[in-house]
Amino acid sequence: MSVRRNKLNSFSREEFESFKNMELLDASDNNFICSCEFLAFIQHEAGIARVLVGWPDEYRCDSPLVVRGVQVGAVHLSLMECHQSLVVSLICVLVVLVILVLVAVGYKYHAVWYLRMTWAWLQAKRKPKRAPAKDICYDAFVSYSENDSGWVEDIMVRELEQACPPFRLCLHKRDFVPGKWIVDNIIDSIEKSHKTLFVLSEHFVQSEWCKYELDFSH
Incomplete structure (x- = not known):
């Protein structure tokens, strides 16, 4: 033929x-x-x-x-030319899997929380060094580890608040605003205090929250 x-x-x-x-x-x-x-x-x-x-x-x-x-x-x-729809589908599946892995890893390691904390820290860095005197509510914000709370709350705070004249202290258990994000509470409490009082101990050094409070106060 x-x-x-x-x-x-x-x-x-x-x-x-x-x-x-x-x-x-x-x-x-x-x-x-x-x-x-x-x-x-x-x-x-x-x-x-x-x-x-x-x-x-x-x-x-x-x-x-x-x-x-x-x-x-x-x-x-090429494979792309012969199986374009299949390759595009595989790429989409891989992208979705990567996004899911990133979301899972971010959730496990609290990535969103750290991003919010970093944003709050940057905002705090841009604020004026001193708040107006009329906004000062406390003599000192007390930063301490929860493991030292017995000594801090039962002895140190009692002695300072019952002194003559008494000191006005800000404690996270007592004075933080309920429902407010803890980082905002920390920054506001530091800004509304004349000083920040750190109760240094081995527990303090090992506490991530205490480190954040130290950084924010700086």
């Missing part, structure tokens, strides 16, 4: 099997569309080279443009 120099642009396995008694096929000098399906068939079909007359020199691609004029047997399209 000869369909040379015709308008044939491709043929499939099904079309080829329709002519089971055909011994030779001259389909040279046609404008072949080198699609993934056509290339997969013509390059991997066993015995196709023995049937096609003039193979491979006279079988060239007309499209796509990047392979125009190239022998059909020498064209190799």
